[in-house]
Amino acid sequence: xxxxxxxDAIISRLKNADSLKYSQLKPHDIANDLYNYxxxxxxxxxxxxxxNEGYRLSYRGIQHVADIxxxxxxxxxxxxxxxxxxxxxxxxxxxxxxxxxxGSQPSYGKIGVMGGTIIKGEPILQGATRKLQQExxxxxxxxxxxxxxxxxxxxxxxxxxxxxxxxxATSYSGELVDTDYGHNFWTDIDSAIDNEQKxxxxxxxxxxxxxxxxxxxxxxxxxxFYNETIK
Numbered sequence: 001x002x003x004x005x006x007x008d009a010i011i012s013r014l015k016n017a018d019s020l021k022y023s024q025l026k027p028h029d030i031a032n033d034l035y036n037y038x039x040x041x042x043x044x045x046x047x048x049x050x051x052n053e054g055y056r057l058s059y060r061g062i063q064h065v066a067d068i069x070x071x072x073x074x075x076x077x078x079x080x081x082x083x084x085x086x087x088x089x090x091x092x093x094x095x096x097x098x099x100x101x102x103g104s105q106p107s108y109g110k111i112g113v114m115g116g117t118i119i120k121g122e123p124i125l126q127g128a129t130r131k132l133q134q135e136x137x138x139x140x141x142x143x144x145x146x147x148x149x150x151x152x153x154x155x156x157x158x159x160x161x162x163x164x165x166x167x168x169a170t171s172y173s174g175e176l177v178d179t180d181y182g183h184n185f186w187t188d189i190d191s192a193i194d195n196e197q198k199x200x201x202x203x204x205x206x207x208x209x210x211x212x213x214x215x216x217x218x219x220x221x222x223x224x225f226y227n228e229t230i231k
Contacts, residue, residue: 049061087132100113
């Protein structure tokens with residue numbers, strides 16, 4: 001569905017929050033009556049729902065921000081490519097993984113490794129480097145380890161269909177910072193594995209497998225492989 005610029009602005013604000021109050025959600029320099037019209041439209045179309053705390057994206061709204069939106073003739077033929085970036089380091093003799101508390105939907109508040117959408121025409125490894133820098137301030141050179149395609153269902157309907165190239169790096173440069181994408185930090189390898197297993201429905205199985213291989217010291221002997229899951 002195509003939205004007006006005002007409707008897109010409202011949805012974008014909710015993408016980076018669990019919920020917002022009426023005044024927090026209102027785009028700048030928009031008249032109240034115009035804002036009310038578009039907000040009511042999005043509620044009527046079930047992209048936004050009102051709660052005791054304010055307004056939040058509905059299930060349909062989260063699905064809208066989760067996937068790339070194609071023209072009608074492409075909608076049933078294309079799926080999203082979302083690169084996953086795993087970076088490890090040794091600190092005080094402990095193996096650690098770069099992690100993030102998500103700051104945007106569809107995984108707001110989830111803790112895990114980070115990643116993002118590959119741009120059309122962009123090589124996977126270049127995309128991994130770009131996304132890491134955008135989300136953390138760090139730069140690294142990655143190797144491709146695995147592809148996983150995940151078809152995620154909810155309410156008996158396809159919620160998202162995403163191909164995840166999972167990339168790994170052991171060295172990096174730059175200063176770690178928080179961004180609009182979320183809060184970034186280093187965590188011990190066992191905690192990183194636990195974080196990836198907390199939500200079995202929204203998890204990516206191959207991330208756990210790769211983290212276990214990093215922990216066990218055999219990541220460099222793994223062959224490049226492909227996995228496909230339906231949840």
